[in-house]
Structure formats: structure tokens, C-alpha cells
Amino acid sequence: MLMQQTLSQLRNLKLDGMARAFEEQAALTASTSLSFEDRFGMVVERELAWRDTRRLERLMKAARLKNPQACIEDIDVRQSRGLDQRVVATLASCDWIRNAQNIILSGPTGAGKTWIACAFAQQACRQGFSALYVRAARLFEELRIAHGDGSFTRRLAQLAKIDVLLLDDWGLQELDQGARNDLLEVIDDRVGSRSTIITSQLPLEHWHAWLQDPTLADAILDRLVHQAHRLPIKGDSMRKTNAKQSDSSPS
Structure with a gap:
């Protein structure tokens, strides 16, 4: 009893x-x-x-990660991919989050950018940090709708509290003036206090032209790139490689 x-x-x-x-x-x-x-x-x-x-x-x-099973221990750091094992090991400590720094993953489609980004976000969760995955296009659409229903300020405040915001597929579509303004608001709220991970097929040197508005582009890139770890990824599409391995395996 x-x-x-x-x-x-x-x-x-x-x-x-x-x-x-x-x-x-x-x-x-x-x-x-x-x-x-x-x-x-x-x-x-x-x-x-x-x-x-x-x-x-x-x-x-x-976090709603696209690849929740991705973990930093499984990141492929072969030299052909252009990833520095020492850099990956350093980022695994999550000190970049404690120092409010960012990660920029760039490379061709299928190179594994999203998977690696999810691995970093998962590592953040394992160390007690909050994270959120969102495709850039969906975020801009979400914020556009938020303007209409009056929830924009509240949504900005929610995003500003997330320790690691993962913006996937950056630079795939053209932005209108409203989206550029919203992007600056989101990034500005995170400077010096929160971290952002970006994946993009678009090389970093083309981001300024993609943003189109020189003044806003300067402001956004200054806040985003200045305190960023840049990880350019090389190699063939991992999807094609995995497909070939599956085809060649015994049935």
C-alpha cells in the first residue's frame, strides 16, 4: 500500500x-x-x-526536420565532398550556437546539403537548443499570409526565440519587395542572439544579385554572412549515387 x-x-x-x-x-x-x-x-x-x-x-x-534521422556522426567527410573533418568536429560542439553564429551550406542539387543541415540541427536539439526546419519559399508565403491575418508580429517574435532556424532551398525563387522586407526582419531579429542555417544551390557570390534590391541585400548579407561558417559541398548527387548502389545490390 x-x-x-x-x-x-x-x-x-x-x-x-x-x-x-x-x-x-x-x-x-x-x-x-x-x-x-x-x-x-x-x-x-x-x-x-x-x-x-x-x-x-x-x-x-x-523542429520538424526534413531528415530527423540525420546525425552529425554519420556525415560523410570524404575529401571529394569538400568537407573538412576538423570543421565538422568543431561545429559538433554547438559553440557556434552559443556564439550566435550561422552556417551556410552551398552546393549542387542532391549533394546532401539538407541532410547535413538537419544533422547540425539534430545535434543542436541533442544539446538542448530549439530548432526549426522550414523551406525558404514556405516561410515567405507564411509571412505573407501573416500580414493579412494580423499575426505577423507574433510570428516574428516566435521565430526570434528559436535557437537554430534552418532555411532550406535558399535562392530558388525570385523575391518580391514584401518578401525581401520580411527576410530582413527575420534575420535582423536573430543577429547577435540566435543562429541560422542556410542551404542553397546558389553560390554565395550570386546572393546579392538574387536579392535584387542593393540596399536590402547589403543589410541582409552583412547580418547573415559576417558571422557564418561557410561549407561548400562538392560531388555528384547523393540521390544518384544511392540509386546506383541500390540497383547494383543483389536482390
């Missing part, structure tokens, strides 16, 4: 990890040989691990 009451109290306190560990210890005769301090320490460790797992699940769900 006392055990059930304790379990109920632990769950009411939202200490689910401790509750599970307490149940497990009660069922294991081996745990009776441990001291109270050891058993209690194990229960506390289980609660911490439980909270870490739940926090990661929440962060990953909110």
Missing part, C-alpha cells in the same frame, strides 16, 4: 523517471543489497535520463 502511494505521489509530481526506477528496484531482489544512498542515487539518475529523453523528443518534434 505504501509503495503504491509513493508511486502515485511521484507521478503527481511528474517524476515519472523516478517512479519507473522505484518500481524496477522493488522488483529486483539484487537491489536490496545496495545501500540507501546507492539506490536513491540510481533513482535520481533515472529521472535525469528520463527528462533528457523527453526534452529531446519535444525539441525534435518541434
